[in-house]
């Protein structure tokens with residue numbers, strides 16, 4: 001195992017951020033941690049990259065204990081933290097070269113890696129730009145380049161694509177899949193369920209510091225959802241009317257939005273017939289449906 005956590009806990013005074021988490025990440029896989037704001041994803045990652053110590057339980061990375069071997073572990077992994085933490089006084093390439101020094105990488109090697117990584121992340125033409133001149137997407141690409149400077153075996157990515165435009169997200173997805181093909185293990189958090197579904201071999205859904213379920217995206221969908229979803233967006237007055245007639249079908253409601261779940265599209269025929277003018281969308285069930293079913297639709301923090 002690249003990462004193995006057993007009954008992992010982290011407490012901050014009276015807040016239990018991670019509560020009895022079990023986690024097993026095999027080499028060469030992309031493992032996703034998803035969950036509402038405040039679920040404990042970042043705290044879990046910080047324990048894995050040895051910035052925060054567990055309160056109790058065991059956590060091994062590369063088969064080394066995080067409390068007794070943090071330096072050895074840190075040397076072998078790369079981190080994309082949730083918040084951009086680039087040095088604002090340095091240029092793009094200086095940010096990479098200074099970071100390389102923390103790993104004891106020689107100047108020559110750092111210079112050639114810096115060039116390769118800037119090419120890999122499509123930033124070569126920005127090598128000399130000062131940080132304030134970079135867009136949000138450029139900074140995120142630079143942080144990913146920086147996470148690769150020590151040729152890591154494991155990359156920890158805390159919301160790598162939050163706030164990025166579709167072009168940059170697609171570039172980052174493409175690069176992450178390429179890194180996975182090279183055998184690098186990825187641990188990723190994201191609030192985009194399409195991203196988790198596309199990239200992750202396995203996903204752990206966290207809520208309120210605990211694991212709710214874990215599995216491949218398709219297994220999670222199969223075990224929690226019927227295969228089809230009919231979404232309806234009704235006028236306020238009609239929601240109660242629709243539910244009074246079709247509330248016997250499995251459903252969830254959120255304001256004016258209604259979600260009906262079925263094993264076959266024919267199960268929705270009665271609904272269509274009764275409300276042909278209501279805005280609707282028929283689609284296969286997704287990881288987002290599983291997420292909302294397991295963690296609820298109300299806002300957390």
Ligand SMILES: Nc1ncnc2c1ncn2[C@@H]1O[C@H](COP(=O)(O)OP(=O)(O)OP(=O)(O)O)[C@@H](O)[C@H]1O
Nearest residue numbers: 012015016017035036037038039040041042043044
């Ligand atoms: N240094 C800290 N001191 C006190 N409480 C903390 C600290 N770090 C995290 N917490 C608390 O621990 C809980 C989990 O936070 P964490 O940042 O791990 O959540 P998250 O799942 O990453 O959320 P988000 O999706 O918003 O990034 C929250 O209640 C948070 O307020």
Ligand SMILES: [Mg+2]
Nearest residue numbers: 041042043082
């Ligand atoms: Mg977080």
